[in-house]
Amino acid sequence: MTELNHVLTTTRSVRLRLDYDRPVPIEVVGECLQLALQAPTGGAAEDWRWVVVGDPALKAELARLYLAAYTEYVHEPLKTRNSDIAKGRLGGVGPDGTVSERTARILRGAEHLAHTIGRAPYLVIPCATRPNPATGGPGTNSALYGSVYPAIWQFNLALRARGLGTCITTLHLHHADEVASLLGIPPGAVQVTMLPVAYTRGTDFRPAVRRPVREVAFLDRWGSPFPYQEVSWSR
Numbered sequence: 001m002t003e004l005n006h007v008l009t010t011t012r013s014v015r016l017r018l019d020y021d022r023p024v025p026i027e028v029v030g031e032c033l034q035l036a037l038q039a040p041t042g043g044a045a046e047d048w049r050w051v052v053v054g055d056p057a058l059k060a061e062l063a064r065l066y067l068a069a070y071t072e073y074v075h076e077p078l079k080t081r082n083s084d085i086a087k088g089r090l091g092g093v094g095p096d097g098t099v100s101e102r103t104a105r106i107l108r109g110a111e112h113l114a115h116t117i118g119r120a121p122y123l124v125i126p127c128a129t130r131p132n133p134a135t136g137g138p139g140t141n142s143a144l145y146g147s148v149y150p151a152i153w154q155f156n157l158a159l160r161a162r163g164l165g166t167c168i169t170t171l172h173l174h175h176a177d178e179v180a181s182l183l184g185i186p187p188g189a190v191q192v193t194m195l196p197v198a199y200t201r202g203t204d205f206r207p208a209v210r211r212p213v214r215e216v217a218f219l220d221r222w223g224s225p226f227p228y229q230e231v232s233w234s235r
Helices: 002-010 026-036 056-079 083-087 101-119 140-146 149-161 171-183
Strands: 048-053 122-128 195-200
Touching: 002 149, 026 048, 026 149, 048 056, 056 101, 056 171, 122 149, 122 171, 140 149, 149 195
Parallel strands: none
Antiparallel strands: 048 122, 122 195
16 A cells, blocks of 8 residues: 555656656557556446557657647747736736746746657557537536546556656647647547656656645535545655
8 A cells, every 4th residue: 555655646747857768668558558448437438549659750740739839828828928828727827927936847847848748759649439528418528538537547657657757738639630630530539638658767756745635625515624634655
């Protein structure tokens, strides 16, 4: 249990410490996918598909689209202090577009990733084949993404356990049609995220600073205190 707690509390979004120069055997990616597919899936439908991109030319084009989206939706809004757009992407953005120290650190990593993501050994794009949210009824959105995201996070954990890392990104979805055309993704498949996969420089990741459970959880009714005191997960 101690080892499991360690993996669960130290699996971070890795942007600055991805080792682009170290090759990743495709078998390792396959192992992580095999473990990811053990995650729960709505109705046992297994309505996930995973496009693993290792071709340098394809990665370069995906990187170009990602950087274009980052520039338009993150970099420029912050540069021009357009807080309304920036706050849609980030926490810690003030009314005048200034950012907190914590958000500034995240942005340094995001900027680095935006300019280097195409160097990752693999870019993995999980897709959902459940009916498109635009054509379904109430709950379709939740069913579609809820049926795939457990496997996406399990993929993250499997990578971490093997000395690799990744970061869940969605900026490429601003160019989803172009990505679909590039990779032959059919119209019925919904791209969910894009994951750069690489070994990490070092494995000494630490738990993140998070608000305590009692500030975000309620017992029985919204706003009702949740009686819990945090414990330490040190190994």
